[in-house]
Amino acid sequence: QVQLVQSGAEMKKPGASVRISCKASGYDLSTYYMHWVRQAPGQGLEWIGIINPGGGGTHSAQKFQGRVTMTTDTSTSTGYMDLSSLTSEDTAVYYCARDSYWPISSNDFYYNYMDVWGTGTTVSVSS
């Protein structure tokens, strides 16, 4: 069974950083791109970025550049997203999601639909 299980809820103070993990099972993490998407309370979905677990390349939305780091550890089939300089506007549920595009390219990103979503991680930022 293909699934993505994320780490538990986090409470952070403004200015801090957070690391969220996303453990994949039922498939080879290195053969599919992984997205990160967030959803603020009562709001819609916002794309943060994508990582190529095979080559390690990443691409993120401009508003997160400089603040987000996406990595993967293929030995443990786990993806990670680090977000720094947190503010209250970063309070949201964060999801990892697999892109259905296959096979992935070592150098470029190709997009399709997000076919498997993680369990979600709630991040609350408050002083």
Next chain:
Amino acid sequence: DIQMTQSPSSLSASVGDRVTITCQASQDINNYLNWYQQSPGEAPKVVIYDASNLATGVPSRFSGGGSGTDFTFTISSLRPEDVGTYYCQQYDNVPLTFGGGTKVEIK
């Protein structure tokens, strides 16, 4: 960035009703459009991909259409389990962007 405009933002319909949601892109997205369903308290789930293709395991009462900048999502006969929020999403250009969502409720 490509803006995705969904309408309506919410709707209430009776079981068995036909429901249609529209999604307009701010530029031609070459049919690179997906629709997701998010049931309350759950992660999103793909329903339609590439504008009109039904995702695996999704009931045939769901359908999608359109091209270029204007797209539609239809539930032919609304069921109670269809309650939730539906989002369109383009993948023609990065950043990937989602519509604002349409909340579907049962009257």
